[in-house]
Structure formats: structure tokens, C-alpha cells
Amino acid sequence: MKTLPRCATALVLALVLAVGPAGLAASPARADQGRLRLEAGWAALAPGVGYRELTVRTPHGDARVYAVRADLRGPGVRADLLFPGAVAARAPLTAMAGARSAVAAVNGDFFDISEEQHPGVAATGATSGPAVYRGRALKAAVPQAQRFGWWPPPGDTDQDVLGVGVDGVARLGRLVLRGRVRAAGGAWPLGGLNQYALPVGSIGVFTPEWGEVSRARAACGNDESRKAPCTAQTREVTVRQGRVAAVSDTPGSGPIPAGSTVLLGREAGARALAGLPVGAPVAVDYRLESSEPVPFRFALGAYRLLRDGQALAGLDATAVEPRSAVGLADGGRVLTLLSTDGREGTSTGLSLTELARTVSELGCPDGVYLDGGASATLVARDRATGELTVRNQLDHGRERPVPNALGIFAG
Known part of the structure; x- marks a missing residue:
């Protein structure tokens, strides 16, 4: 044998x-x-x-x-x-x-595949969980109630990942988004990074890695149900070279230029961003905080x-x-x-x-x-x-x- x-x-x-x-x-x-x-x-x-x-x-x-x-x-x-x-x-x-x-x-990973409950809003195809690529934070996890696919076992969350560390060893872990938006009017925690769904009342950041798909889906559903209606209380702010370059009351679409980021707020997050006029200085920082001592070279939900x-x-x-x-x-x-x-x-x-x-x-x-x-x-x-x-x-x-x-x- x-x-x-x-x-x-x-x-x-x-x-x-x-x-x-x-x-x-x-x-x-x-x-x-x-x-x-x-x-x-x-x-x-x-x-x-x-x-x-x-x-x-x-x-x-x-x-x-x-x-x-x-x-x-x-x-x-x-x-x-x-x-x-x-x-x-x-x-x-x-x-x-x-x-x-x-x-x-x-x-x-599981992903946003259908938006039948949100007429006029296209599915984004984005994954539910976090992702790291070449050591860089690519996206964070959507709220648990907004995930697609089977509910995880007790104790698991949409922040759980499989990845390989910079040491070449595969491991399981958890990646939690940490970040803030700072402006003259105050500082607000980030609720999302390149996510198809944002927590109610939060602000999310979208980078050029998001792609060209509309960001409207991020303002749909809530923290209890993926099928909840979309909110009309939104505000989008484009930041370039540390200052507000453009504002809008509706989520946009199309590619985000290199060197730019888009902030999208819903409910309370939208009201916070409404106080940022064109030209206002804004600082955005974020990271995915790992439960593991060795940084991930890549990870997926x-x-x-x-x-x-x-x-x-x-x-x-x-x-x-x-x-x-x-x-x-x-x-x-x-x-x-x-x-x-x-x-x-x-x-x-x-x-x-x-x-x-x-x-x-x-x-x-x-x-x-x-x-x-x-x-x-x-x-x-x-x-x-x-x-x-x-x-x-x-x-x-x-x-x-x-x-x-x-x-x-x-x-």
C-alpha cells in the first residue's frame, strides 16, 4: 500500500x-x-x-x-x-x-448577489466579509444582518477570515475596521470600508479599489434586516489631497480617481458630512485590526x-x-x-x-x-x-x- x-x-x-x-x-x-x-x-x-x-x-x-x-x-x-x-x-x-x-x-466569500427587495438598486457583487491584499486593507465586513448566505455558527461573525501571514503560514482570525474622519467640525468613527452595506447612522469610505458600481446599495437595509428599505438621508463627500472636492446628496457611481476617496454617510452620518463644504480640510484614516499577532499578507472572509x-x-x-x-x-x-x-x-x-x-x-x-x-x-x-x-x-x-x-x- x-x-x-x-x-x-x-x-x-x-x-x-x-x-x-x-x-x-x-x-x-x-x-x-x-x-x-x-x-x-x-x-x-x-x-x-x-x-x-x-x-x-x-x-x-x-x-x-x-x-x-x-x-x-x-x-x-x-x-x-x-x-x-x-x-x-x-x-x-x-x-x-x-x-x-x-x-x-x-x-x-459570500457576496451581494441580488437586490430584488430594493427596486432600482443594483447588486454590487461585493463580498460580505473583510479582505486584505498584499498586506493592504481592501474592504471591511458588512453588518451581520446584511450578509448573504447561511448564518454562521454561534460565535462566528462576518469579520472572520482565512488568510496567510507575512510569515507564509495560513491562519484563521478576525479583522475589525478601525478608522476616523476628522474635520474642523469634529471627528466621527468610520462604519465601513468599500462595503455594499453600512451600519445605520454611520459614515463609510470608498477608495478607487471599490470599482465603478454605484454606491447606492450601502444606504439600504439596516442593522436588523438586509431587506429593510433604503434611506433617503444620505450625503456623499469626495476628498482629494486632504480637502473636500465635491459634495452630493445622493450616492454616486463610476470610477473613483486615484488619490481620491469618497465618504458616504447615512442618517446621522449624512448629517455630520453635511457640515463639510467644498474646500474644507478633511483627514481620513483607517485600518483593519487583526486578532492575530502576525500581519496578514492576504485574507478573505x-x-x-x-x-x-x-x-x-x-x-x-x-x-x-x-x-x-x-x-x-x-x-x-x-x-x-x-x-x-x-x-x-x-x-x-x-x-x-x-x-x-x-x-x-x-x-x-x-x-x-x-x-x-x-x-x-x-x-x-x-x-x-x-x-x-x-x-x-x-x-x-x-x-x-x-x-x-x-x-x-x-x-
């Missing part, structure tokens, strides 16, 4: 494999429901990066799982954030991964599945959907990216509790889940041909454009 890779060694004691002529493991007994059936060894995508396909037996049927394992200690092996170049933008995962020559990638080998309490055990997740092993030096089939063909998706068990049985004591449903996508490059392809079966056979992703690079 071949030696199993580090992230699969936990399966040795749990499984007895019967291999048939086609090289596939025989179906496990009913007592093994929820266990993995290994169908092949890890195939090398690049030095330090492997790929394999698995089958998970569940009471609701077989689920196909596609996984990429990356040893971040390997020469040239690293992980990074993929995004289309703007916070409020989306692109197919194959396009983002291909543009950066990634070896593999999995879709990322993600929700805990596992901590120290134990599934988090409160994970949904009922809803079965296509899923994406990332497991951490060897103290954050090994990452396992995975995604499932679901909604198409004979393969089912997984519940969150089944997803947690799957990540654990791959030998990863810590793990997070990412956006799922039609967003669940895993791509990997064929080592022989160099072709980057989608490995899981997609909802309706189409790639859904996504706002960010976790990419793996080698060489």
Missing part, C-alpha cells in the same frame, strides 16, 4: 479499502456512511501540490468531493487572494486563476467549521448544498481546498456538519467554509497539458462569476 499524504493519514485507521480491477474502492457498508472512499492517490499538479477526488457516503446519497492539497513549505508554493481588480466586480474563477497563472483555486479537530456547535445538519471549504493542517503550513458536486447528476451536496466531518477526515484539525450553491467551484491545472479546468460538476453546468477566491501557486 502506498503511503498516504500527510493530510490524508487520519483515514488509515478509519478505512479498509477494497480495490477492484478499475482501481476504484468498493462501496463501504452502511456503517461507514459519512466516511470517505478513496478512489485514487494524490496526483501531482506541481511540486508540493496534489489533487484527488473522493466520494462521501451519506444517508441522502453519495457526494463527490474534489480536493487540492498544498504544502506551503515547498519551494515556490504559496497561496494568495484572487479578485477581478475591484471589490465590486465578479469574474469566472477560471478567468481569475488563469490571469494569475494559478495552479489551482477555490471560490471565496470565511466561516469556521472546525477548531482543534472538533466541529463547531450549531452547524446546520439539514440543508444539503454544493459546498466549498478549506482545511488547515500542520499548524497552517498545509492547505486543503475542496469543493463538491451537487444539484446536478447523481451526486448530492453536503450539509455543513457533513462538510466539517469531511474536512476533519482529510486530516485537517481546523477548517472554514466558503460560499456554496452555484458558486461552489474548484479549478486545477493539468500538469501534463497545462490546461486549467473546472473539476467539480457545476450548477446548471455554468461557472457563476465570483468576487474573490483562494489561489494556489507553485514555482
Whole structure:
């Protein structure tokens, strides 16, 4: 028997494999429901990066799982954030991964995908959670009630992230926005950074990284409901070279020029900004404060599945959907990216509790889940041909454009 890779060694004691002529493991007994059936060894995508396909037996049927394992200690092996170049933008995962020559990638955070409850307001495509890129704060988290996707387990928030520190080690943490707007009339805390939703009564800052999409969505919903109406009490102030360059009573759209920032206030925040005329001096400072001592080189929003080998309490055990997740092993030096089939063909998706068990049985004591449903996508490059392809079966056979992703690079 071949030696199993580090992230699969936990399966040795749990499984007895019967291999048939086609090289596939025989179906496990009913007592093994929820266990993995290994169908092949890890195939090398690049030095330090492997790929394999698995089958998970569940009471609701077989689920196909596609996984990429990356040893971040390997020469040239690293992980990074993929995004289309703007916070409020989306692109197919194959396009983002291909543009950066990634070896593999999995879709990322939940995002603003529909605004049916706000007529005339376009969905922004921006993610719910924070993001850091090349050590720079890209965006902060929306209010908890404004997130899209499943509610996180108790204790998790939209400020939770998965990332890699400047030391090259992957870790889970929390990023909290800290910032202020200072002017002659006073100082006000910032409630948002490049977010599709702002807390009621707050002021948010938008930078050129936001993109061209209208900022109107940031004044919709409230701290209790994403579906609450938009407020008409808004004020937008454009700041350039430390002074107010333009003002408006409505949120704007279009690209923000380099060297400029836009402040958008709603309710009390709008009233505060109304006191800033054109030409008034304004200072804006912000940062994402990390719960971790090592700064993140990159990070994206993600929700805990596992901590120290134990599934988090409160994970949904009922809803079965296509899923994406990332497991951490060897103290954050090994990452396992995975995604499932679901909604198409004979393969089912997984519940969150089944997803947690799957990540654990791959030998990863810590793990997070990412956006799922039609967003669940895993791509990997064929080592022989160099072709980057989608490995899981997609909802309706189409790639859904996504706002960010976790990419793996080698060489």
C-alpha cells in the first residue's frame, strides 16, 4: 500500500479499502456512511501540490468531493487572494486563476448577489466579509444582518477570515475596521470600508479599489434586516489631497480617481458630512485590526467549521448544498481546498456538519467554509497539458462569476 499524504493519514485507521480491477474502492457498508472512499492517490499538479477526488457516503446519497492539497513549505508554493481588480466586480474563477497563472483555486466569500427587495438598486457583487491584499486593507465586513448566505455558527461573525501571514503560514482570525474622519467640525468613527452595506447612522469610505458600481446599495437595509428599505438621508463627500472636492446628496457611481476617496454617510452620518463644504480640510484614516499577532499578507472572509479537530456547535445538519471549504493542517503550513458536486447528476451536496466531518477526515484539525450553491467551484491545472479546468460538476453546468477566491501557486 502506498503511503498516504500527510493530510490524508487520519483515514488509515478509519478505512479498509477494497480495490477492484478499475482501481476504484468498493462501496463501504452502511456503517461507514459519512466516511470517505478513496478512489485514487494524490496526483501531482506541481511540486508540493496534489489533487484527488473522493466520494462521501451519506444517508441522502453519495457526494463527490474534489480536493487540492498544498504544502506551503515547498519551494515556490504559496497561496494568495484572487479578485477581478475591484471589490465590486465578479469574474469566472477560471478567468481569475488563469490571469494569475494559478495552479489551482477555490471560490471565496459570500457576496451581494441580488437586490430584488430594493427596486432600482443594483447588486454590487461585493463580498460580505473583510479582505486584505498584499498586506493592504481592501474592504471591511458588512453588518451581520446584511450578509448573504447561511448564518454562521454561534460565535462566528462576518469579520472572520482565512488568510496567510507575512510569515507564509495560513491562519484563521478576525479583522475589525478601525478608522476616523476628522474635520474642523469634529471627528466621527468610520462604519465601513468599500462595503455594499453600512451600519445605520454611520459614515463609510470608498477608495478607487471599490470599482465603478454605484454606491447606492450601502444606504439600504439596516442593522436588523438586509431587506429593510433604503434611506433617503444620505450625503456623499469626495476628498482629494486632504480637502473636500465635491459634495452630493445622493450616492454616486463610476470610477473613483486615484488619490481620491469618497465618504458616504447615512442618517446621522449624512448629517455630520453635511457640515463639510467644498474646500474644507478633511483627514481620513483607517485600518483593519487583526486578532492575530502576525500581519496578514492576504485574507478573505470565511466561516469556521472546525477548531482543534472538533466541529463547531450549531452547524446546520439539514440543508444539503454544493459546498466549498478549506482545511488547515500542520499548524497552517498545509492547505486543503475542496469543493463538491451537487444539484446536478447523481451526486448530492453536503450539509455543513457533513462538510466539517469531511474536512476533519482529510486530516485537517481546523477548517472554514466558503460560499456554496452555484458558486461552489474548484479549478486545477493539468500538469501534463497545462490546461486549467473546472473539476467539480457545476450548477446548471455554468461557472457563476465570483468576487474573490483562494489561489494556489507553485514555482
